[in-house]
Amino acid sequence: MDIIIEKEKGIKKIFTKKALPYWIGGAIAILLIIALVNSDSKSISVKSENFTISDVIEGEFNDYIRLSGQVLPMVTIQLSPLEGGIVEEIVNEEGANLKAGDVIIKLSNDNLDLQILNSEAELAEKENILRNTMISMEQQKLDLEQSKLKYTIDVKRTKRAYEQKKALFYDNLCSKEDFTIAEEDYELAKAQLDLVIKRAKQDSIYRGVQINQMNESLENMRQNMLMIRKRKENLTIKAPIDGELGFLDAVRGQSIMAGSKIGQINNLESYKIEAQIDEHYIDRVTSGLEATFERNNESFNAQIRKVYPEVRNGKFRADFKFVGEQPDNIRTGQTYYLNLQLGQPTEAIIIPKGTFYQQTGGQWIYVVDKSGNSATKRNIKIGRQNPKYYEVIEGLENGEKVITSGYENFGDNDRVEFK
Numbered sequence: 001m002d003i004i005i006e007k008e009k010g011i012k013k014i015f016t017k018k019a020l021p022y023w024i025g026g027a028i029a030i031l032l033i034i035a036l037v038n039s040d041s042k043s044i045s046v047k048s049e050n051f052t053i054s055d056v057i058e059g060e061f062n063d064y065i066r067l068s069g070q071v072l073p074m075v076t077i078q079l080s081p082l083e084g085g086i087v088e089e090i091v092n093e094e095g096a097n098l099k100a101g102d103v104i105i106k107l108s109n110d111n112l113d114l115q116i117l118n119s120e121a122e123l124a125e126k127e128n129i130l131r132n133t134m135i136s137m138e139q140q141k142l143d144l145e146q147s148k149l150k151y152t153i154d155v156k157r158t159k160r161a162y163e164q165k166k167a168l169f170y171d172n173l174c175s176k177e178d179f180t181i182a183e184e185d186y187e188l189a190k191a192q193l194d195l196v197i198k199r200a201k202q203d204s205i206y207r208g209v210q211i212n213q214m215n216e217s218l219e220n221m222r223q224n225m226l227m228i229r230k231r232k233e234n235l236t237i238k239a240p241i242d243g244e245l246g247f248l249d250a251v252r253g254q255s256i257m258a259g260s261k262i263g264q265i266n267n268l269e270s271y272k273i274e275a276q277i278d279e280h281y282i283d284r285v286t287s288g289l290e291a292t293f294e295r296n297n298e299s300f301n302a303q304i305r306k307v308y309p310e311v312r313n314g315k316f317r318a319d320f321k322f323v324g325e326q327p328d329n330i331r332t333g334q335t336y337y338l339n340l341q342l343g344q345p346t347e348a349i350i351i352p353k354g355t356f357y358q359q360t361g362g363q364w365i366y367v368v369d370k371s372g373n374s375a376t377k378r379n380i381k382i383g384r385q386n387p388k389y390y391e392v393i394e395g396l397e398n399g400e401k402v403i404t405s406g407y408e409n410f411g412d413n414d415r416v417e418f419k
Contacts, residue, residue: 050409086255094248098265144200159186279311353385355404359407
């Protein structure tokens, strides 16, 4: 007897043996789709206590940077001897408060002493030569005067003889030869007198020029000797201004070259703060920017007075002057930590600073999902920064949460699951 098999109806029809292959095929397809979806996404599970989660907020971003600066005197003068020598005595040591003109070091220089002796001997010799020359010239002058007197008398005598012979010749009482001889003697006497007068005049001019030249040479030698003696005064090194002897690089018996730096005088009436700034800010740091710092629980103000354009080892230098009161007991070499204001505070999306920046360069960050159980990598754009916050220009919104600690343990994963 045949048994009538009833067909499955309703939900039972779905789970029949004939439908089983379809179920298996669908499950495989779903697994393939999930695998394809997750093929480009890597994830890692980490303990939540191993990283720091910070809030993304919209608030006031204060545009400033933190600097460390060293206190230095506003005015410093280098000590360099004008004359080299051997250190004989150190009168004042480092740290001494000096008045202008106070002796610091005494030097000796045997070569300079010898130059002074030679100069004095040369000057004495030159004076003797001038003295002898003037005596000789005076003797020549007297000889010429005597010759002038002699020839003047000869002119008178020959003239008188000539006039007598002339009168006798016209009276035929004298021969023509005697008259001619008397006339020639008279002319010769006049010519000799004229010659002596011209020679005396020329000798007077020459003597005056020669004496002037010798006097100038003698005066130059005197000035040279005075300069050499003044050089000896330079062997005593003195303080050029009132101030503190900052450092002194000299010991007794040391040979010091002229022009070498052996010390420094600090003017303690005013100070400056010298700071090294990262070259990243070189276009934004200019003279006149204001800064603040704290000392002994008091706040003080400073202002940039000079920016040095040279960059060394990735940093450039700037000098700050105090505005208003200075801290008490200020000393050269003290370190102050300044907050340099680069611009006015503005409203912005900000996140706390963290070590994540070292791995990402500020180009991406892990953003915590709304569930709070995981975080996903997201591209962002960071603008300005101060010692506390980064300014986020793109990629984050107010109220979100991000991981700001280091990513060393996250590997190259796009997603972080929290345990």
